[in-house]
Amino acid sequence: MKIRIIIIALWASLLAACYEDKGNYDLVDYNKITIATVAAETKTTVVLGESVKITPKITWKYPERDTTENAFDYTWIHTWGGDTIAKTRVLEYTPEECGNFTCYLYVTEKATGVITRYQTSVTVQSPYLKGWFILSENNGKTNLNFVRRDSRKDNDNKTIYYWTDFIDLYSQLHPNDPLASEVPVRSDAYIVGNEEDEVVIIYKGGRASVLNGLDFSKVLEIKDEFPGGVYPVGFETKQFIRGGYCDFVLGTDGKLYWRKNTNSTVMKHEQMFMNVAVYFPGGGADISEFFNINVYAANFILGYDQLHKRFVACYTSFNSGNSYLGGKIDIINPVDPTTFVDILNLDGYKLLYCGDFTDGKNYVNILKQESTGKYLMQTYKLSGGYNSLSVTNASQEEFTGSDKISDNTVFWKLRKASYLYFGEGNRLYFYDMSTKAVKLYASLPDGGNITHLMESPSSGGDYLLGVATDKGYFYLINAVDAEILGSPDPGAVGIQHQVSGLGNIKSVSWKWGGYYNLVSDRY
Template identity: 30%
Template sequence: MKIRILLYALIGVWLFASCFDDEGNYNYVEDRGVWGDLNVISTYIGEEIEIAPEMHYGDLKDTMDVSFVWFVKDTVISTDRTLHFKGEKSETVNCYLYVTDNGTGIASATYFQIKVLSPFATGWSILYQRNGKSEIGHISMLEKEVEGNVVEIEYRVYEDLYKQQNGGMELGSQPVKLIEHYSLAETPSEVLVIQKGGQGNVELDGNSFQRVLNIYQEFIGEQLPTGFSPTDYVYLSYLHFIRNSDGNLYSRLVTNPRDGFHVAQFNNTPVYVAGGLRVEQVFPSAYYTTDMVILYDGLNKRLLPFGTQVATNTGNIGELIFTGTYPDGYTRLDNFGDMEVIHGASCNDFYSVYGNECDYSMILKEPQSGKYYYQTFHVLYKKPTFTVTIPEKDACVEFPGENLLTEKTLFWLLKQRAYLFFTAGTNNDKLYYYDTKKKSVHLYKDFDGVEIVAMHPNKGFTQLGVGLKNGTFTLFDITDATFISGQPNVIYSKDGFGEIVDVIYRYGVRKEYWM
C-alpha cells in the first residue's frame, strides 16, 4: 500500500494559514511516479535479513536521485536503499518506507509488515547433558521455496539454547524429561524441564526458551512438598497434576484456563483417595481432547480414570464402570492380581455426541509363565461417569515380542494406526514394531550397540524422532510405504548433542497436540 505525500506541502499549508502577504507564486510539481513496493515479509528470531523494495521509477531518468527513509515501530532506523533487520522476539512489526523523488520533493509512503517468527515453536526439542550440565537443543524444520515453486525443508540446528536465551545462565543438571503444554488462551506453548539438579524444574517460554519461572513458585507459599521428585505433569483443561516418584499426586484447580498460564498454585499435600493411592503409571493420551487420563494404582492393583468434571472442583478420580462379562483370559481393570502392567497408552482419542471417548491398549506380563499380553478397552467419559466397553474380538492376545522386552524398553503407540514401536536388545539398541492387526513383531532398525534413550512421533505420525545416548538424533520415515518396503528410511540425522536424555516433537499450539 502506498500513499502520495507532498513533503513541502506540510510547511506550505502552515504558511498559507498564517501569512496574508503571500505574493501567490505557486508552481505545479508533477508526480513522476516514483515509489517502492513491499508487502508482508517473514523472518525468524535472531536472523538478520536484507529488505529491498521493488522499485518503480516512472518517468525518472536518474534512478540514483532518490532518497529512502525506513520507519520501524514509528522510529527511523535507516536511510539506505535497503533495510537490514534482525528480530529479537516473536511479533508482527508495522513499518513504513518513504521514497522521495529528490527532483520534485514528492514522496510515496508504503506500509508493510515484518512477521518475526519463532524457529522454536515447532520441530524437535532435545534435552541432553554435557560435562555434567543440562542443555537444550532444537531442530527446526523450515519450509524454503526454491526454483519452480518447489518447497524444500531446511533443518536448522540449535544447541545449548537455554544459556544463549537467558544471559549465559546455566540450566541445571541431572536432566530427566521435557513436557510441552498449552493454555486455553491459545497463547504460545510453554516447555517444562524436569531435572534433579541446579535450579530444579523450570518453565520456559515455548517461542524463546527464556525462563518463565521455577516450579517451586507454582506451589502454595513457594514450598515444595517433602521428597518432591516429579516424573510426570498432566495439564487437563481445569485441572493440572504432578505425579511424584513415590506415587503421590499433587494437583491444582484452574478456574479460568483462558486466563493463560500460572493462574493457580499446586497444593503441597497429595491427592487423597479412599483406600490409598500409589500411581505407578500415567497412560499417555491426547488429554486436551479427552479431558481425562488413566492412572495405574499399584497399591490397589487397579486402573483409575482422572478427569476434569466441572470448573468448581479439583477434578474427578473416579472408577471405570464395566457392566458386561470379561472375556476369557482378560485381566480385570479393577483387580490386576499378579499381572504386571508393562505399558499403557491411548490409541484413539476423540469427541462424539456421547462425550469424550478414548481407546486404550496395555501390555501385561504374567510373572509365573513369563508370557506377555496385549489388551485393549474403550472409555466413554460422559461427565462425571467413566464407562468401559471391551472389544468383542481380540480384546486380549498374546504379545509375540515377549523374549525381546527388558527393563529399559521404551514404547510408543502410533495413534489411529496399527503399529506399536518398542526398543529392545541387551543394550536397548534395537527398534522394533508390533503390527497390531497382523499380530507380528518386526525389526525396524538395529543401532549396533548404541542405546536408544528416547523416541517421539511428529504430528500426523508419519515420522519418528529417535534419540541415542551417544548424542545422535535421527528422524525416520514411518509411513506405510516404509513398513511395506521392510527397510528403515532415514530423513535426517544430526549428532553432537552430548548425552541425550529426552526428545519431544513440539506441536506449538494446543489444538495440534498428539495429532
C-alpha cells in the first residue's frame, strides 16, 4: 500500500512539473504580432502567368523592439504541407497552375522560436476562361484561336475595354501533343462546372476530341463515352449538345443519342451515351442540325428533321432531374397553315435560319418559299413543359430585307435586343424587329464573305457581335448602341476589334467559362 502511495505521489509531481513548464512557456515575453494585409499592395486574384503579390500588415506588441528581418524569419508555403515559395516578408510569385489555393505565412521570432501563422486565399484564373473561341484550318493544320476581353482604368477612372488575341493557341501550349490530322469541321464550348468548361473539336470522318477549357489539354474522345469505346454502327459525330442533366450527340446519319448526367452543372464524364438512337414517331428522323439556342432557358433542344421537313425537340433541364429527361417532346401547331407555315410540315420551303430570343421560348425563322422565291420571316413562342410544346403568338410576313439576302445569307438574332443581324457577301446588315427597318452596318473592308455570326453576353460590358469571314478575318462590333446604329456609317465607329490571318474559319463560339457566367449572361 505504501509503495502504491509513493508511485501515485511521483506521478502527481511529474504532472505538476509538466503543467508548470507549459505555464512558464506562456509567460515568455515574446513580441506578439497580428497579421493582416495591405489591400492596396496585395493582388491575390490573377490570371495564369501573372504574379501574385501579398504584402502583410504586421502589428507588434512591442514596436520599439527590433522588428526587422534580423529579429524575424518569414516563410511562405503554397498550400498546406506544400512547397516553400518565398523566404521574404512580402510574397511575390508566379503560380504554375489554375485553381483556388491557400498560401500560409509563418513568422518566427528568432529570439524565442515563437511562430505565428497567417493564411490567405489565392485564385489563379485561366487566361482562356471567357471569350471568343475560333476554330480554323490554316496551311492544312487545325488552329485554335481565342480572343479575350481585358480592361483598364483611364485617368478619369473610367473602365476601358480592350482585346487580347491568342492565335494558334494549342500549338503554343502543347507543342509535343498535336491535334488530330483530320480536317476540322466545327467546335463547341460548353460548361462542365461552376467555373469550368470544355471544348469539343469535331473532324471530318466523325472524330470528336474533348479539350479542357482551362488550358486546352486533351481530355478524351467522344467515342470513349459509348459502351466499349465504340460508336454505333455507321455513326460519325456531327454535333455535340450540352444540356445540363442530359447531353446529346448527333451523327452525320441524322440519328441522335443521349445520356443522363448525375449532376446538371458539374459534368465529369461519368455516364455513357446509350447506343440506341432516339426514335421520333412518324417514321423516324434524319436530323440535319440542332439550333444554337439557349438550352438553359428553354429546357429543350430544338432541331430540324430533313426527312419529314419538321421541327423536333427533346426535353432536358439544368434544374430538375425528373423522369422526363431525354424524352421526345410533341410539338403542336394549332395555327392556321395558310397564315403561318406549319413548322411540322415545311414541304415546299427551305429553312435558312432558326434562332431564339428573350427567354429561350421565343423564336424567329427565316424561310424561302421554293415556288415563288419569296423569303418569309416567322416569329412565335413555344409554350409548354416536359412532353409537349404548342406554337403560340405566331406571326408571319415577307421579310423586309428580302432584296438583300440569298440562300447563303448568315443570320443571328440577338437574344436580348430587337435586332436580327445578317451577312450577305461582305456586307453586314441589321433588321430592327420593332420598326421593321433594315440598315447596312458595314461593308467589311477585307472583302471576304461573312460565314459566321455569334453574340457575346449581354451584361457586364458592351453587347457585341462576332463576325467571321472566309478570308480569315474576325471582327467584333458593337451591336446595340443607339448612337452607333443611328449614325450614317455604323461600321466606321462600331467595329471594336479586328483579327486577321486566321485561315479558313470553321466555327465561332462564345466560351462562357462556367455555369455562373452562363446563367448570369455575363462576361
